[in-house]
Amino acid sequence: SLDWGYTDDNGPSTWAEKYPLAAGARQSPVDIDTSKATSDNSLVDREIDWSYPSNCSYRIVNTGYGWRVDTYGDDTALSGGPLSEVYKLEQFHCHWGATNDEGSEHTVDGKSYAAELHLVHWNSEKYSSFKEAASQPDGLAVLGVFMEIGNADNAELEKIISLIPKIIHKGQDSQASFDLDFGSLLPESKHYWTYLGSLTTPPCNECVIWTVFKEPITISERQLEVFRSLKSVGEEDAIEPEEGKLVKNYRPPLPLGNRVLRECGP
């Protein structure tokens, strides 16, 4: 069985037993208590700037914890906002729940969204690899985008969803360089919250500068059901057809503690 996951016997409440960082004071996700967010002028008009060529996605893989699209970071760039250096896109992935009233990792005044997209970047100005950056306090920058249920399919997400039937089992991957317009995976408004946090999965390294956009994007119920059809076990694990389905893969919020939560944008 998996040494960590999202079931009762290996889920978030058990992670600290094997991954002590999970019990740290700078963990993610958090509940974004909008009354605590400070809009001090430290970020005034320091908008987040991103640049992703549409052909940077080259592979989608079933990690056993969800799907992940691996990207060529060379021509990508994330800067501005809370970031002091330029970060490169390493991968993006998603978290969701068993029902539509849960699924996001961050929450806003206690409200969960149906899913949350994470675009994972690393500080290639200061560090020489993603792995090195993932053990540094300013090593990674993750953009969080809330996803709410809409009537229409999200056309850009459909390019990813159409590949999921090829990676149903853990470890399967599909080398597909698909053209993605990242503009449609990010909200129109650049209004965001930012705080210092961690990876939301083991080893839960406290290496992430988080930027969570306020405005959600939409995904259809059908598209979300496709996410839930992924399996956390390999093809060789002979189990019942309904078993091992990844119906949820989100970590509930951890205390913000004495961390500063900053807000920026119109």
Ligand SMILES: C[C@@H](CNC(=O)c1ccc(S(N)(=O)=O)cc1)Cn1ccc2ccccc21
């Ligand atoms: C980064 C880990 C692998 N995990 C991730 O890359 C990752 C990225 C983003 C998120 S999220 N959901 O927060 O956006 C979660 C996990 C590798 N790794 C494993 C052991 C280990 C030890 C030191 C450094 C790296 C290490």
Ligand SMILES: [Zn+2]
């Ligand atoms: Zn994530």
